[in-house]
Amino acid sequence: MTPSELYTLIQSDAQAKALFAAGNDTDCAMRCGAIAPKLRQPVPASIMRKTLAIRGRWGGLQRVANNFESPDPPYQQARTLIDLITAGESIDLDNSAIGDNVPMLIQHNLLTVQDVAEITKLGDVPQTFTAVDVGAARQEGLNNGVT
Secondary structure (H helix, E strand, O other): OOHHHHHHHHHOOHHHHHHHHOOOHHHHHHHHHHHOOOEEOOEOHHHHHHHHHHOOOHHHHHHHHOOOOOOOOOHHHHHHHHHHHHOOOOEOOOOHHHHOOHHHHHHOOOOOHHHHHHHHHHOEEOOOOOHHHHHHHHHHHHHOOOO
């Protein structure tokens, strides 16, 4: 986030704005981390597999993906997900290879809407800010004549 964007974020929240005005850059930075939009990041395959196992979905997906005589759909959708996870790399949950298959996996009860919500949250990471970042936002405000 640029200093200008951080300044706008601070101004949009009463608590962050009060901390900023009081010169409490450390607490303001913490508040900004709480209110800033989450960033998306790929999820390690091991965490994805563990989440599916804990939710009782890994076995069903594997069973369908490993049965070459399984009807398609959902064979190909399950196979794609299993292949991505067993490749062992991080998985971009926003990739269409994942997203396009989800409705079919839900339709065939291999995943639920709740499963998808939990898996989607795995890719959400809070932004972190420091007092230095808040200081740069303060300078940005001063440069633009608004602080």
